[in-house]
Amino acid sequence: MTIGSSKKRQRVLPTSIPTPSSSSSSSTTSSTTTTTTTPTTKPLFNDRNSGDVAIRLFFELSPFDSSPTPIPPFTPTSTNENTIHENGIQTQIYLHSHVLHRSKYFSALLSDRWQTQSQTQNQTQKPLKLNLGIPPTPTSLQSYRTVLQLLYTPDLSNSIDSVSTALDLLPIALELLFEDLVKSCVTFLESVPWTEAEEQRVLSIVPFLKQDESQELLSRLSPPTESDTSEDMLHSLVSSAINTYPNMAFVKAFVAKLLRDYSSRESAKRVLEAEFEKCIGVVKESLEDYSSPDFRGDHNETEAIQRLNLHKAMTNGKHLLWLIERMIELRVADFAVKAWSEQASFTADLQRAFRDDAWRNIVPGLPAVVLRCTSKLANAVAAGTILATKQVRKKLVKEWLPVLIVCKDNVSPMSPSNKSLYLELEETFLRIISTLPMSDSQELLQQCLSFSTRNVDDCPHLLTAFNTWFRRAARPPQTDNLC
Secondary structure, three states: OOOOOOOOOOOOOOOOOOOEOOOOOOOOOHHHHHOOOOOOOOOOOOOOOOOOEEEEEEEOOOOOOOOOOOOOOOOOOOOOOEEEEOOEEEEEEEEOHHHHOOOHHHHHHOOHHHHHHHOOOOOOOOOEEEEEEEOOOOOHHHHHHHHHHHOOOOOOOOOOOOHHHHHHHHHHHHHOOOHHHHHHHHHHHHHOOOOHHHHHHHHHHHHHOOHHHHHHHHHHHOOOOOOOHHHHHHHHHHHHHHHHOOOOHHHHHHHHHHHHHOOOHHHHHHHHHHHHHHHHHHHHHHHHHHHOOOOOOOHHHHHHHHHHHHHHHHHHHHHHHHHHHHHHHOOOOHHHHHHHOOOHHHHHHHHHHHHOOHHHHOOOOHHHHHHHHHHHHHHHHHHOOOOOOHHHHHHHHHHHHHHHHHHHHHOOOOOHHHHHHHHHHHHHHHHHHOOOOHHHHHHHHHOOHHHOOOOHHHOHHHHHHHHHHHHHHOOOOOHHHOO
16 A cells, blocks of 8 residues: 555545455454454564464555556465565565554454455464555565554654654555554654755655644644745845844845845845835935934034934945845846935935035945945946836936035045045946937036046046047937938
């Protein structure tokens, strides 16, 4: 017997007797098989002298196989338990009927309901001979033998010592309706971790368990309801990475890998967008409070609040930068680019803040953090990683170009890293401007004159941008050639 149904198995008593022996001698009478006496000594497993039931285990192919193995004649063995037939291996095991009653399957076979079928058997013959086909797998013979031997073990709590053992024995225990062993296997599986391969085996067995038996296993394998449990978990991880562990790079690197490997890009997109909105909201609010302070309180208190506002803006600005990098990496930064291009009031507050000298001794790195966010998004647009509309491309340059100019004019001394950042953003803005209509590019290019340097040869990107515009402007209109 094998478990082959995809539906949850209902444990019912079998309705047919197993294949009887084909030897010339018949089995014992029903009275022999149904009468259970209390032994005076403890019965031993596979005891030829006292066993009143002989079970022959043999390899049985699936009925769907093209050439199933026929059942060979029952042949008692002498000293060697296993006998090799031309159709495979068989083994004969001697058991006790009163012990077999622990299995509901065998209990049914040995009950009074089969008396009418056993009346034709020889009443003087012992033991009762039964055939039990098993799957032709390398471990099935030993596994079936182990299950039959465990019928002789009163306390099964210490009988299962590994996940593989539990998974080998559980299907057989289900087949033979050995409830005590089923319970022991399930209890062990509930309590220990599994490998991925073992988890697949558990999934294949769960449908055959009763609801109360499978409940704990299923609670580990899947969420209780059709909810966004995994997305909630991902959201919590992202939030923890940027809030709980803001200065721990390895935590952020780990969460970044989880995001890359996450199966649903749409879920990752929703999580990152939600955190992006939260962080940019804090940065904007902090800069707004800093740019428009309430001076009604004590001077020292006001200064402390201003410091707090700048630190909040700086901290959440770093969070924004990490989120933007993840969104670009997953190619889900469309929302971020559009939102970044619609920040007229935010960029105005930044310009006011950077024209003031107070921030220099409090958060000297704030301009670089804000411009790195802008540079990441602008580079993704210019490279085609993010396909932004014409309006978004224009607004992105129009809103953030003044911030770049203010930073260049007010952030001093200019460090090599800042100088490299400014130059990269200048080149990126000029590349985006080249994708806009002539009228829009004309307006924005005039604002880029501050990119020029004392030595004209030091700003080839600006020179190239203007030469490109003038070349296009000199070209005759192409409307007449359009169909």
